[in-house]
Amino acid sequence: MADSPTPLRHAEPEKRDDATLAQEAQAHLGKSPALQLVAELLQKLRVGGFTWWTPEQVRSLWPASVRMGWLAQRPDIRQRITTGLTGLAPRAARNKTPEFQGALIDSVIEDGDVSVKQFDDAFTVEELAVYGPTPELWSKFRERTPWDQDTPSHQELVAWLFEAFLASQSSIGGHSRKPILTSLALRTAIPGKIWHTRIPLEVRVAIDDLRFQREKVKPSEAFHAIHDLSVATPSIIASNIALRELTRVVDVAEKSMGYNGSVPGKPATLPMGANSGVGNVPSQPGLRAASATGKSEAPKGEGAAGAAGGGNANATTPTPGRAAADEDFAFDDDPDSDEKTAEHAGGRKREPVADAKRQ
Secondary structure (H helix, E strand, O other): OOOOOOOOOOOOHHHOOHHHHHHHHHHHHHOOHHHHHHHHHHHHHHHHOOOOOOHHHHHHHOOHHHHHHHOOOOHHHHHHHHHHHHOOOHHHHHOOOHHHHHHHHHHHHHOOOOOHHHHHHOOOHHHHHHHOOHHHHHHHHHHHOOOOOOOHHHHHHHHHHHHHHHOOEOOOOOOEOOOOOOHHHHHHOOOHHHHHHHOOHHHHHHHHHHHHHHHHHOOOOOOOHHHHHHHOOHHHHHHHOOHHHHHHHHHHHHHHHOOOOOOOOOOOOOOOOOOOOOOOOOOOOOOOEEOOOOOEEOOOOOOHHHHOOOOOOOOOOOOOOOOOOHHHOOOOOOOOHHHHHHHHOOOOOOOHHHHHHHO
C-alpha cells in the first residue's frame, strides 16, 4: 500500500521566485498518481452538476480562510485569487495574510458581489490537489457520493472513475503515471458471482469469442484481464452492476493511492451477492450458499411454497465476502492469478449432484 500523499511544503519559499515555486508544484503533482487522480476528480465534480457536490456545499466544507491557509506558501496564487474576486490592488492583496484575504473574500460573497461558483472556480484543481489535504478531499467524495442511487449520471461518474484508475496519463497537465489499478486488480475486485450474473450474456459471449480468436492467432500468448475489459468496458460494468457492489473496486484503488483508513464514515461494502435493491438477480432454488462454517445450507423460504412460486423472486442468496485484504493479490501479474484469487476468496467448492439429492 502506498503512503498517503501529503500537501507540498516548499523549502524556504521566501527565497524562491514565483516561477520556481510553480515548477516545484508541477513536479510534485507529476510524481503522484494519487494527487493527479484527485485533481481530475475535482474537475469532474465541478462540471457534473451533482446535487450532493455543489459550490455552496464545497464552500461550507472548505471556506475561503481555510483554502487560503493551504496556500500560505504561495503569495502569488493568493494575490491572484484575492484581486480577481475582490478587486483589491495586486500589491496590497499580495502583502495581506491568508486570514485577511479569506475574510475579505467571504465578505464579497456574502454581500453578493461574487457568486459561490466564481469563488470555487478561482482555485484551480491542480492547486487544490497539490496544496490541499487530498485524503480529506477524497474522504468527502466517498462520504457524500450516493452509492445506492444507480442513476445514469452516477453510473457515468463511476465509469469515468474506473477509466481514470486504469489510465497511464493524467487528463490534467498530461503527466505520465503508473496506473492506479491494473486491469487484473480492477477485474478481480469484482466477485465472479456478481460478474457472471450482472454482466450481460452477449458481452460475456463476446469475451469468449475474443479469447478463442486470440488463441487461434497467438496460441502462445495468454488471455489477460485487460482483454476482458476491452469488451466489458467500465461503462458496461457501471451500467449493469449496482454501484454499491462496485465500491469494492474503489476500496482497492483507495489502498493503492495510500488513502486507506482515511475515510471515516465511508459506506460499508456489501457482502458478495447481498441484496442491494437494484439490479437484483432472481434466486435459484437449486443453488445452496456456503455458510461461514464451510457447510452447505438450504436457503430459507425454499420448499413447497418456493417451488410453487410463492417465494420472493427478487431475493438473492448471500455468500460470504472475501475475508482477506484485496491488496494481497490485486497487483499480481501472474496469469494464474484468477485461480489464486479463488483460493484467496475461500475456495468454495460445490457438488451440484449431491446438492440436488439433498434437495
